[in-house]
Amino acid sequence: MEGWQEGQDGQVPAYRERLWPSPGLLILAAVIIAPVAIAYGAVLGAWLGWGLGVLLIALSWTWLIGSAPALRVDERVFRAGRARLPRPYVGAVRGLTAEELARERTSGDVRTYFVFRPGSSRTAVLIENVDPDDPHPRWIVQTRRPEQLVAALGNPGDTATA
Numbered sequence: 001m002e003g004w005q006e007g008q009d010g011q012v013p014a015y016r017e018r019l020w021p022s023p024g025l026l027i028l029a030a031v032i033i034a035p036v037a038i039a040y041g042a043v044l045g046a047w048l049g050w051g052l053g054v055l056l057i058a059l060s061w062t063w064l065i066g067s068a069p070a071l072r073v074d075e076r077v078f079r080a081g082r083a084r085l086p087r088p089y090v091g092a093v094r095g096l097t098a099e100e101l102a103r104e105r106t107s108g109d110v111r112t113y114f115v116f117r118p119g120s121s122r123t124a125v126l127i128e129n130v131d132p133d134d135p136h137p138r139w140i141v142q143t144r145r146p147e148q149l150v151a152a153l154g155n156p157g158d159t160a161t162a
Contacts, residue, residue: 011074011075012074012075013072013073013074014073014074014075014152015071015072015073015148015149015151015152015153016070016071016072016073017070017071017143017144017145017149018068018069018070018071019068019069019070019071019115019116019117019142019143019144020065020068020117021064021065021068021117021118022118025064025118026061026064029057029060029061029064030057030060033053033056033057033060034053036052036053036056037049037050037052037053037054037056038053040052041053068117069081069082069115069117071115071141071143071149073149073152073153075087078090078127078153080115080139080141081115083113083115083139085127085129085131085139086131087153089129089130089131089134090127090128090129090130090153090154091127091128091129091130092127092128093125093126093127093128093149093150093153093154094125094126094150095123095124095125095126095146095147095149095150096123096124096125096126096140096146097123098122098123101122101123101124101140101142104124104126104140105140108140109137109138111135111136111137111138112136112137112138112139112140113129113136113138113139113140114139114140114141115139115140115141115142116142117142123142123143123144123146124140124141124142124143124146125140125141125143125146125149125150125153126138126139126140127139127140127141127153
């Protein structure tokens, strides 16, 4: 691509979303950690058990929130987490229902690149990657707002010049 420089995002974001963990996932992390805190508290004392429980829950929540992938579309690239797809390589784009997403996860193309966040959404967008050198011919990206992401990515060939 003429004028393309890898690692350079555009300046005008058309879409932004962060795949935050669901409250249920945060509660599940606390429930899983609680028995560890209780066990240590029984052996080493209640204050140490409470302190360890609070510390482990804080660390797990920090990790879950800090590792939430961001989705961003601008005039140059589509970014999903740390992966980047230059806009000229974005092919056909369509939203997936929960049933279609489940089918794709279990029996779809194994070369598909997935961006998921457990418990964040039951809808996703399927993006055709038309880069002949890329080993992933399709991307499936989970999103809470599939219609807006599809609109931001536009129709195939409807991209800004890089």
